[in-house]
Amino acid sequence: xxxxxxxxxxxxxxxxxxxxxxxxxxxxxxxxxxxxxxxxxxxxxxxxxxxxxxxxxxxxxxxxxxxxxxxxxxxxxxxxxxxxxxxxxxxxxxxxxxxxxxxxxxxxxxxxxxxxxxxxxxxxxxxxxxxxxxxxxxxxxxxxxxxxxxxxxxxxxxxxxxxxxxxxxxxxxxxxxxxxxxxxxxxxxxxxxx
Amino acid sequence: xxxxxxxxxxxxxxxxxxxxxxxxxxxxxxxxxxxxxxxxxxxxxxxxxxxxxxxxxxxxxxxxxxxxxxxxxxxxxxxxxxxxxxxxxxxxxxxxxxxxxxxxxxxxxxxxxxxx
Numbered sequence: 001x002x003x004x005x006x007x008x009x010x011x012x013x014x015x016x017x018x019x020x021x022x023x024x025x026x027x028x029x030x031x032x033x034x035x036x037x038x039x040x041x042x043x044x045x046x047x048x049x050x051x052x053x054x055x056x057x058x059x060x061x062x063x064x065x066x067x068x069x070x071x072x073x074x075x076x077x078x079x080x081x082x083x084x085x086x087x088x089x090x091x092x093x094x095x096x097x098x099x100x101x102x103x104x105x106x107x108x109x110x111x112x113x114x115x116x117x118x119x120x121x122x123x124x125x126x127x128x129x130x131x132x133x134x135x136x137x138x139x140x141x142x143x144x145x146x147x148x149x150x151x152x153x154x155x156x157x158x159x160x161x162x163x164x165x166x167x168x169x170x171x172x173x174x175x176x177x178x179x180x181x182x183x184x185x186x187x188x189x190x191x192x193x194x
Numbered sequence: 195x196x197x198x199x200x201x202x203x204x205x206x207x208x209x210x211x212x213x214x215x216x217x218x219x220x221x222x223x224x225x226x227x228x229x230x231x232x233x234x235x236x237x238x239x240x241x242x243x244x245x246x247x248x249x250x251x252x253x254x255x256x257x258x259x260x261x262x263x264x265x266x267x268x269x270x271x272x273x274x275x276x277x278x279x280x281x282x283x284x285x286x287x288x289x290x291x292x293x294x295x296x297x298x299x300x301x302x303x304x305x306x307x308x309x310x
Contacts, residue, residue, distance in 0.1 A: 144242040
């Protein structure tokens with residue numbers, strides 16, 4: 001598929017609008033998946049994807065092919081998602097620490113849907129990702145799901161590379177603690193619950 | 195060496211961006227808690243990596259919305275660089291057409307002269 005996309009991108013760069021429409025058709029589902037994982041909101045993800053393709057269309061001439069077209073598109077999508085999340089946080093305060101974020105109990109023994117192993121772990125991870133503050137979620141999605149380098153993540157989110165690494169560390173720490181709470185952490189949660 | 199000293203590096207060990215020193219390695223090899231954390235990070239990162247291939251439910255109207263947005267942004271016309279390319283193409287086609295017409299007229303004239 002990537003070879004087809006590359007050929008279509010070349011044609012689109014030459015001014016073939018129909019070729020660009022075919023590029024959209026071939027890639028929009030994956031781009032939407034990324035946007036949804038970054039924003040954790042279907043409406044936001046739809047807006048982000050539309051904006052990302054518009055920017056890609058306008059900037060297609062600047063695509064030099066150093067990376068694959070999808071990687072280039074993912075970077076644009078990450079940038080659009082960051083802008084969208086920024087707009088959203090002006091309406092609803094999302095702190096980086098996530099103190100205001102909804103706290104969900106994802107322990108297998110508490111949530112009956114989370115009891116099974118294997119593929120169910122993915123749904124637990126998906127749910128845990130949604131509870132992360134946007135600033136942490138963006139970095140862990142781009143790095144650990146989409147394999148983007150720290151440098152690219154930092155550039156698209158408008159933060160330093162060091163900040164991207166710190167956010168990644170904090171995101172992983174939170175996910176692990178949420179998915180595999182230790183006895184001490186459970187005790188603390190139980191104490192909070194009382 | 196304590197668990198708290200080692201903990202920040204464990205996820206990095208799993209993705210290959212961190213290497214434990216001698217003291218930390220020795221601690222992990224004898225600490226069940228750190229070994230468990232290491233295994234948990236391994237599962238977490240493997241699961242995250244697999245999620246890329248996991249399909250999501252895509253809204254049915256999305257493709258149309260994307261294309262409509264692009265159309266609306268430039269009034270249904272092609273992008274500026276695409277318009278320039280189309281213009282150049284049109285000029286070339288016109289020139290080729292004109293050349294063809296000249297050849298056709300010239301050959302007709304020649305045939306006409308030969309017939310007469």
